[in-house]
Amino acid sequence: MTPRRRGQGELEGQVLAALREAPGPVNAAWVQERLGGDLAYTTVITILTRLHAKGAVSRERTGRSFEWTPTADEAGLAALRMRKMLDAESDRKAVLASFVTALPPGDEQLLRRLLAQVEDEGEG
Numbered sequence: 001m002t003p004r005r006r007g008q009g010e011l012e013g014q015v016l017a018a019l020r021e022a023p024g025p026v027n028a029a030w031v032q033e034r035l036g037g038d039l040a041y042t043t044v045i046t047i048l049t050r051l052h053a054k055g056a057v058s059r060e061r062t063g064r065s066f067e068w069t070p071t072a073d074e075a076g077l078a079a080l081r082m083r084k085m086l087d088a089e090s091d092r093k094a095v096l097a098s099f100v101t102a103l104p105p106g107d108e109q110l111l112r113r114l115l116a117q118v119e120d121e122g123e124g
Contacts, residue, residue, distance in 0.1 A: 009081070011039075013074050015047045016056060025060060025067035054080050 018034040019026065032044045048068050051057040056077050059066040072080060089095045100108065 009077070011043075011047055012051055012056070012077060015044070015051065016070055016072070016074060016077060019057065019068060019070040020073065022069075025062075025069045027062070027065055027067055031068065051077075054084070056080060 014035055015031055018031050021034065022030065028041060028044045028048055031048065032039060032041055035044070048057060048059070048066075052059055052068075054072075054077070056070065056072040058069050058071050060069075086092060086095055100111065103111065
């Protein structure tokens with residue numbers, strides 16, 4: 001039986017979850033161990049580097065390697081992905097309009113409340 005292939009972003013989410021459980025900055029070997037050790041060390045480094053490029057983790061050199069700290073949770077990572085996709089499009093207004101009109105009514109109302117909340121905080 002072949003192992004189940006992880007979904008896009010699933011491994012990044014698992015790495016972030018492991019980092020959030022860490023007692024402080026940790027190295028890649030610590031993350032690898034927390035994820036069950038079935039991942040190659042190089043895979044863990046690749047995921048951490050991608051997360052760093054997305055701004056979801058920070059790193060600090062210690063000796064010849066890095067110690068990693070989360071700067072975003074899974075929701076923050078999803079928001080980073082959404083912003084990256086939006087930034088790649090030439091017509092932001094059309095993309096946002098299409099996104100909003102495709103939302104179920106409950107999500108649309110939630111988005112409206114969140115936007116109003118952000119606007120209110122900006123005035124205060």
